[in-house]
Structure formats: structure tokens, C-alpha cells
Amino acid sequence: MSENPVELGRRDLLRNVALAAAFGGIEPAAAQHVHQMASADKKGGTYSPKVFQAGEWKSVEALCELIVPGASKGGAKEFIDLLASANPAIATAWTGGVAWMSAKLGKPFHAATAAEQTALLDKIAYRKNDSPELAPGIRFFDLARRMTVDAYYTSAAGIAEVGYKGNVGMSEFKVPKESSEYVMRRSPLANG
């Protein structure tokens, strides 16, 4: 896990606890627990893959970056390795998928040129290309895409990118007028 998202999350969590405390009602034990949890989460350092070999690890990273640019920043390959270590079916799908791509390219996926990589992805990223020849790649890519998207969009970078503004306390719930009016104006119900 890269340092930044976790650090940001920790700060936000502590701020939320402070907010909840300010609104009253939070018990000291709760605050204490959250502090402990956040500091445990902060530990880490360099991640050593549990499942992937060195070459596979580079290919996983390259694939994730192609699926979602910035995926490394979002901790995608670590997320995938962790789940593969917890679930043999996911491990098989990933080591098998990476090997299938490398076999297609005649060289490790990470060692192929960008043009070679995208030429392959342009085939396996779409169901319409389904054929006996490409089926294993298409199945694998469907899984790889969902896992990479999940890793990135649950990271601080991805959450910021879609513009989620919540998970903070507020004393009164308010909808900005510009948002409500924007929606009504663009709807077929604009005139009541």
C-alpha cells in the first residue's frame, strides 16, 4: 500500500472522530480505538508480493496502469496480490491471465512495447471479440478490469477524482441551490 492514501485516510478519520466528539456523544473508548486502528494501519513500508513472481509483478503493474492510469498510486497491484493470496481461484485467474498474455505476445507482458500491449488489450477488452482464440484473455481481462477499477476508485486518489465530498460530519444537511436548480433545469419537468 503506498503511503499517501493511507495517511490521508488516517487524518480524515481522526478529523471525523473529532467532529463526532464535538457534536457530543462519542465515548473516550471509541476515540481511543479509532486512534489505535489508524496507527496500526499506518505501518507498512515496501510491499513484498505474496503470490506474484518478480516478472509477473511487473506485468501486473503494467496491466493495471493501462486499465486505469494512476492505478499504482491507488495501490492496485498490492490489492490484487492480497486477494490472490486469500483466494486460490483469484490467484489462478491472475497468474494464468498474465501467462496467457505473455504467451500471446511471445514475451513477458511488461517487456512488450506499449503498442504491442495496447494491440492485445484492444482485442480482449471487448466481448464482441469473443472467439475460441481470445476467450481466456477476454474472461481474464473482465476480472482484471473490475479489480483494478475497485482498487483505484476506493483509494484516496480515485475517491477525489470522482468528486465524492462526503464522510464528514455536518450540523445541518443542505443541498446547494446550484445543484438542485441545475438538475431541474435540465429535466423534462423544468416547467412544473
Add this chain to the structure above:
Amino acid sequence: MLQIQPRRDVADVLVIGSGAGGGTVTHVLANMGINVTLLEAGPGLNPAKDFKEHMWPHQVNHRGAGTGKNYLGQEEYAFGYFLAPNGYWEIEGEPYTSAPGTNFRWFRSRILGGRTNHYGRISLRFADYDFQPYSTDGLGDDWPITYDEIAPYYDKTEAFIGVTGTKEGIRSAPDGVFQKPPEPRAHERLVQASCSRLKIPCIPSRMAIITKNHNGRAACHYCGQCGRGCITASNYSSSQVQIFPAMKTGRVTLINNAMARELVTDASGKVVAVSYVDKATREEKQIKCRTVVLAASACESARLLLNSKSAKHPNGVANSSGVVGRYLTDSVGYGLQGYIPALAGMPKYDSDGIGSMHVYIPWWEWAKKNKDFPRGYHVEIGGGFGMPQVGSFHGQCRRHEGYGAALKKNIAEEYGCFVGLSGRGEMVPNEHSYMDIDPNVTDRFGIPVPRFHWRWSEYEYKQVKHMHDTFTQIIETMGGRVMGLRNPEREGGGISVGGTIIHELGTVRMGNDPKKSALNKYCQAHDAKNVFVADAAPFVSNPDKNPTLTICAMAWRTAEYLAEEMRKGNV
């Protein structure tokens, strides 16, 4: 040989189960000065440690994906990793069985507070006509009580737990004692406008969430995470709102990890004790009691009664009528999602609000005569800029495919552009839907398990068709497109699988005739006067309103009656 360890003391009131019903009974009796012993089949709850409120997905390495079963088309959690301890439809070592052709799933929540730790907080009163379904349309049976008899207990419950809402004067959605609701979100205003065009009511929702400080509980801070459990107890859960405060009276003895086996009767047939398994040690224990209140959830309470057979109660306690286990129903569920172009590009804002919807659609055709199905449904509304979670953008992956910048653009553009409509309708009890005890199977404690029998009828399939047509109209009237292919008649893909809405009830029904019902109008067993039921098992019908508020109101009434009967020396 089993070592039976009898406890010396006799419990005045022994309550089995600590959810909405058991929590209410415990709270009411403890505050009346009566000692309560509370058995809970699960562990205790420590909100400070057990709730994951305010956590970001990236604060756990697996982001909420657990072991990744969801990527393989399997289920790992009932409602996601971040929810409050909530249980599941399958529990290791605690099986249930289904008759051939039956598709029914039984949710159990083994934790102090039961399902109230995670539930949706939707708090709807039943309407006056809901208590007289037979008199209204000739189907099912009437309740032995009227709306006017339960109304004072709705008042007390709402005043105590805190419920949002507005006075609307709609017959299908009786007004109550309300706290000020939050304003509608942007997409909810649009749904309201669409409904207004279609002459369908869409009103502020009634949720067990406090918007001002109340009984030492802090007002909601609008993080939208009620389901995760609320550290500030700003929503109702029996654990935080009733049981913890009741324990401070010193009159509550809580026994956790106590799995009830059976009610023990003496030679005269009177219940004198309850035997249970201490799950920590797997020792068999027994606790003597003067009265017992079953609040273990509808099917668990029925199971306990059916498993309590003796010479005086050959069919089980409270079952001389043979109705225990019959009349099992669940809410009818159906959902549809729409992509709403008017929402695209909206200036983003924090739409978390209170957990779940700020407005909902109460049933509006109660007076219509020529519908092709009986009863009705309410509609729950989803949407907004939710916290991204594992799975949030799988729809974009499937529909748009591709990768790279194009995929990111599709995800960013469609974020917050969807509205979901979920119908929750009334099922009419039928002879094919019930539970009994499987003669061949026991759980890991040696307790015989329920066997379910289940079938939706034409009434429910037609109701779901009505939901589908109505939701399509609402979505299209606001310029939206219905997403996905739905077949209302396909279980799981359309109409819900029985039990999955988790409103299962009716299995120990109340009534005035001891030949046709197990309990009297105070939920006291006709044939065992010191036995009461305080969950949703006594319900005679399953109206299109979530059952929790009515469980609380009925349990409150039963607790007061029980206290009075104790005072008079009748039990």
C-alpha cells in the same frame, strides 16, 4: 451424559432475543421496576470497537472485498464489509432445510441488538385498514386489535426512539410523533417532481434517526452511514437506545452466547424454565423463570415453541391450534434502476445525509377497486453521490468495456447519475408458505432445525408487474432510461427470493379464537399463560410497511400487559 447446571434463582421475566422486540420489552419492564433476564444467542456489542463508521475503504488492505468472492460471482457479506455486525442467511453449524421446490433464505443475526444494529431505520405505521385485511378484501384474516388500540404505543415508541417525518394526512401512511426531516437531495427533488406529474405521493421519509439531541443521544451528523452502526447513537438500535440504558437501572441480567433449546414445562404444562446452550463452553444450562417472552425473531421463536414438546403440549408449547409455523410471509421486493441524464454534470455536493432516502412513496391506490392484485407496496428511493466502494463501478465496466482514459471518463461522467426505486409490497399468507421442524436435521447444538416451504402466488407476481410499470413511468417521466433487463417474474432477477427482504413474520399468529391462533390480543399464549411473544411472529398480516416500528409498538403494549398481569398475580 449432559451435565445440566440449574441456576438457583428464578427470573421474573426471561426475555429470549435482544432485537427490536426483546430490547423494547427489556427497556419498558426495567423502567417499571421489574427485573429482566435477557438471553442473547450471540456475543455482546461494543459500538466503539465493532462499528466501522467513518472508515474509508482504503483503511483496510482488502478495501472491503474480503477474500474477493464477489469477483467470482459469489456472496461474501450480506450488505458489505463495513456494515455493523449483522449476520447472514447461512451460519456455519446452524443449518436449515427447504422442502423440494422451495427457495427461501433465513436470515439470522446473532449479536446483542440483533438486526437493529444494521437495519434500514425505516419506521412506518401500519394503516387502519392494515389491521382488517379480511374485512377489506376477503383475503387472509383480521387482526384481533385495531389501529386505535395500537396507536398510543406507536406514539410512545416514536417519542422515545425518535422518528423523522411530516404530517401528511395520507390514509395509507398514518402520521406520528415526528422529528424534523432533512431536506430532499437533488435527485430526490426530481423524483418528487416526476411523481407529482404522475399524481403519486412522494413525501419526507420516516426514519428512526434523530435530527435534534434526544434523551442524551446526539443529533444526526449526516454521514449517511447508519447501516455501519452509529457511534453517537443518533439512530435507533435496541442495543444502544434500549438495552444499554436499561442495564444502568441495575435490573437487567444479560446472558450472551446463550442459544435457547426449549421451554421446560412441569407436569401441569406450565412453563417453569428455559434450557439453553452456553455457546462458549457448549454446556447445557437451565434457567428458571416466572414468565418468558420470546423475541428471538419470527422463525426462531416458532422453532423454539415447536421444539418444546411434552405430554401436555404434544405439538409444542402454544400450539394446541397447530398454527405455529404456518402463515409465513416476507415482503415482496422488486427494484429498478434508471440512468438520469438531467443529473449528469451536476455540481457535486455532499449528499450523504441521513442513512438511506430522504423521501419515499407511500402506497397510493388503497381505494382503487379494479386492480388485478390485492394490497399494495411502498417505494424506497436510492441515488446520490455515494462513497465509492468495491463494486460501485462494475456496471460501467460491463456496459462500456474498454480501458484507460475512456473507461475513467465513463466512470466520472456517470457517477451520481442513477436513481434506484425499490418496491416493498404486501404478500398475502398462503397455504404453501410455512415452516415446520425437519425431523432429520439438528444444528451443532443438537437443536432440531426449521424446514421451509415457500411459494409466491399470482397476487405477488401481479403486484411486481405493477411495480415494474410504475417505476418505468417514474424514471421515464424525469427523462431517464431504465437500466438492465429485468424480468419481474423471475425469482432473484425480478421478484425477490422469499426471506431476502428480511421481513419474515407471521409464524406464531395472534387472534381471538384459540382454535385458529396461538396468541391472544396481547400476544400471550392461549394455552400457556406465562408465555408471551414480542417479535414479528404474532403479526396476522405483513402490510407494505417495514415491520420494525410495529414490533416495537406491539412489544411495548405486551410488556405493559405482562407487568399488569404480574401485579395482579395472574402470571
